[in-house]
Amino acid sequence: MISIRNICKVFDGKAGSTHALRDVSIEVADGDVYGIIGISGAGKSTLVRCVNMLERPTSGSILVDGTDVCTLSGAALREYRHRTAMIFQGFGLLAQKTALENVCFPLRSGLGRMPEGAREKGIELLDRVGLADKADSYPAQLSGGQKQRVAIARALACDPTTILCDEATSALDPASTIQVLDLLDRINRETGVTMLVITHSMEVVERICKHVSVLVNGQVVEQGITEEVFANPQHSVTRALLGRGDWNA
Amino acid sequence: MPSDWGTFFAEYGTLLTKGCTDTLAMLFASTALAYLFGIVLGVVLYLTSPIGLTPRPVFNAVLGWIVNMARSIPFIILLVALMPTTRMLVHTTTGVVGVVPPLVASATPFVARMIEQSLAEVPRDTLESVVSFGASMPRIVLGALLPEALPSIVRGVSITLISVLGYTAIAGAVGAGGLGDIAIRYGYYRYEDEVMLVTVILLIVLVQIIQSACDIIAKRIDHR
Ligand SMILES: Nc1ncnc2c1ncn2[C@@H]1O[C@H](COP(=O)(O)OP(=O)(O)OP(=O)(O)O)[C@@H](O)[C@H]1O
Ligand SMILES: [Mg+2]
Numbered sequence: 001m002i003s004i005r006n007i008c009k010v011f012d013g014k015a016g017s018t019h020a021l022r023d024v025s026i027e028v029a030d031g032d033v034y035g036i037i038g039i040s041g042a043g044k045s046t047l048v049r050c051v052n053m054l055e056r057p058t059s060g061s062i063l064v065d066g067t068d069v070c071t072l073s074g075a076a077l078r079e080y081r082h083r084t085a086m087i088f089q090g091f092g093l094l095a096q097k098t099a100l101e102n103v104c105f106p107l108r109s110g111l112g113r114m115p116e117g118a119r120e121k122g123i124e125l126l127d128r129v130g131l132a133d134k135a136d137s138y139p140a141q142l143s144g145g146q147k148q149r150v151a152i153a154r155a156l157a158c159d160p161t162t163i164l165c166d167e168a169t170s171a172l173d174p175a176s177t178i179q180v181l182d183l184l185d186r187i188n189r190e191t192g193v194t195m196l197v198i199t200h201s202m203e204v205v206e207r208i209c210k211h212v213s214v215l216v217n218g219q220v221v222e223q224g225i226t227e228e229v230f231a232n233p234q235h236s237v238t239r240a241l242l243g244r245g246d247w248n249a
Numbered sequence: 250m251p252s253d254w255g256t257f258f259a260e261y262g263t264l265l266t267k268g269c270t271d272t273l274a275m276l277f278a279s280t281a282l283a284y285l286f287g288i289v290l291g292v293v294l295y296l297t298s299p300i301g302l303t304p305r306p307v308f309n310a311v312l313g314w315i316v317n318m319a320r321s322i323p324f325i326i327l328l329v330a331l332m333p334t335t336r337m338l339v340h341t342t343t344g345v346v347g348v349v350p351p352l353v354a355s356a357t358p359f360v361a362r363m364i365e366q367s368l369a370e371v372p373r374d375t376l377e378s379v380v381s382f383g384a385s386m387p388r389i390v391l392g393a394l395l396p397e398a399l400p401s402i403v404r405g406v407s408i409t410l411i412s413v414l415g416y417t418a419i420a421g422a423v424g425a426g427g428l429g430d431i432a433i434r435y436g437y438y439r440y441e442d443e444v445m446l447v448t449v450i451l452l453i454v455l456v457q458i459i460q461s462a463c464d465i466i467a468k469r470i471d472h473r
Contacts, residue, residue: 052381081383092378095473096396106382111391138472151378158382 002028002051002162002194007060009046009218020046021057022218028211030161033188033195035209035226037202037241043218044198048164051196052084053077064162078109085155089167091147093139093154099126100135103153125153129183145176152183162194163187169204181207202241206230214238261444264431269451272427274345275417279352280410286357290316291364292390300369302376302389319358324416327355328423345427348420356413363409367401368394400471407463411456418452428452 009021020043028034038044049055051062053069061068064080072080085106093102104122108114126132129149139147148168155163165184169177185208188195197209205212205226213223214235221235233239258265294316295301297309322330328351332342335350371394379393395402418429428448436445 054377054381078383078385081381084381086378086381088374088378090372090374092372092374092381094375094379094393094397096399096471105379105392106384108392109383109388110385111387140473154382 001030001063001065002026002196003063004028004047004051005061005063007047007050007057007062009043009050009055010058020218021050023060024215024218024220026213026220026223028194028196030194031188031192032211033185033197033209035197035199035205035212036215037199037205037212038215039200039237039241042215044200044215045166046218047215048086048166048196048198051162051164052081052086054086082106082109082158083160084162084164085158085160087148087151087155087163087165087168089170091139091144091151091171093147093151095139098136098138099131099142099150099153102139102150103157106154106157121157122153125156126150128156129153143176144172145179148172148176148180149183152180152187156187156191159191160193162196164196164198166198167200168197170200177204178207184208200241202230202243214241257443257447261447264444265428265447265451268426268428268431268448271345271425272414272417272429272455275348275352275420275425275427276410276414278345279349279356280406280413282349282353283356283360283409283413284406286353287360288364288395290357290361291368292394294361294365295368295394296390298365298369300373302380302386316358316361319354320362322355324351324355324419327351328420343424345425348417348423348425352413352416352420355416356409359412360405360409363405364398364402367398367405370401371397400467400473403463403467403470407460410459410463414452414456414459428455 004024004026007021007024011018011020024047026034036044036047046055050057053072057070061070069080094105097105100119100122103125104114104118107118107121123132123135126135129152131146131149131153134142134146139150142150169180172180181204184195187193197204199205209226211224212226212229213220214237216235216237222229222233222238229238230242233242233244294309294312296303297305297312299306328348331351331354335342335347338350339346341347375397376389376393379389384392417425417427418432421427421430421433428451432445432448435441
């Protein structure tokens with residue numbers, strides 16, 4: 001259970017401060033696939049980055065299974081991040097490591113030897129995303145869709161309880177997008193992992209998300225069960241995202 | 250060019266061979282040590298910089314200032330200023346051994362800046378992904394940051410080696426030996442143009458070999 005409570009995030013820059021998140025509250029049940037949709041600059045990335053503390057919220061709390069993760073630091077924070085995998089728009093693979101080495105990377109968080117059976121686990125995960133034959137390829141030798149599948153295999157390496165996806169399919173062509181979305185959907189059904197899916201595409205939400213929040217200017221303007229929100233959109237931005245309204249409305 | 254290579258090498262062969270080995274010894278010993286210290290310093294500079302993983306603006310500014318200071322001291326001045334320290338460390342201030350400490354002192358800040366530069370080229374996304382999986386700082390640095398930057402670091406090694414090679418010639422002025430020393434002593438003071446020409450050619454060949462070797466290695470290890 002992830003419960004984001006009254007999160008605010010202010011960036012202080014040279015040109016004044018930006019309120020990226022304003023009093024955002026979201027509840028994500030275990031095993032849910034929760035979509036967060038909004039146009040560019042709405043604060044989606046900031047929100048998901050707050051969830052695994054790549055960014056610290058200015059105020060508010062994020063309770064994960066009852067613990068406020070904003071209070072974590074050091075080894076406890078690393079342990080939490082270990083359980084909370086992340087998938088990036090730009091893949092974030094290590095360019096000098098093979099697909100298999102990338103997948104195995106999170107299995108060891110300190111120095112020393114890889115745990116027993118790491119290699120076997122890595123190959124099994126690559127097999128799961130349909131890339132067993134690419135174990136020894138470097139990221140530069142893979143297509144965008146293949147890279148993202150390697151990143152998904154890597155995200156699964158530590159048997160996470162939550163996977164955070166920040167625009168996981170935005171850099172992909174339509175065919176790879178569907179392939180990656182179906183893979184995420186299958187993983188959710190097979191492992192029961194909770195997913196927080198950030199996107200600006202309705203298609204992504206419709207295809208895999210059970211619940212959705214619409215983010216506008218750092219504020220949640222609408223949230224609920226995907227079908228219900230989409231059947232009866234209240235906010236003009238939701239309607240515009242659905243293609244049923246005017247952007248200037 | 251000498252008209253008779255046989256007599257030329259009979260006369261200067263040992264001198265030139267000694268010059269070569271001295272130069273190579275100074276060059277590689279001091280560059281290796283400079284990298285040992287420079288990598289640590291460069292990693293700290295990068296990590297504490299505003300774009301680093303653990304920004305410490307004040308500490309970074311002070312450290313950066315010290316590094317710049319060290320870099321702005323001309324080598325010949327450093328060489329003389331460090332003499333007491335050098336004597337303490339290696340019990341001599343002349344010969345190959347005597348110039349290694351000042352060479353290291355002069356190359357280390359240079360290497361640090363180059364390492365910092367190479368690390369800054371590693372994409373932010375890549376680093377954040379590693380952080381997001383809960384890797385510890387040593388794991389991030391040794392497992393991801395340095396390996397990802399390695400091809401760029403190797404390209405930097407050729408630049409360092411070639412500039413240290415230039416310094417070894419200056420070090421000849423305090424009796425360090427080496428090719429640069431021979432070129433100055435025979436060519437400049439004794440007008441023996443032929444010896445000077447051969448040493449200069451040897452230096453040119455050395456620079457080319459260093460450059461090509463580093464380029465080939467960097468290319469071979471780069472998987473991008
Ligand atoms: N590190 C930062 N420093 C200053 N401002 C930032 C920073 N990160 C984000 N912002 C600002 O916060 C706001 C929200 O940014 P965010 O990246 O969360 O948007 P987004 O919804 O993910 O957009 P996109 O769809 O383009 O990725 C923007 O106005 C952005 O300029
Ligand atoms: Mg974003």
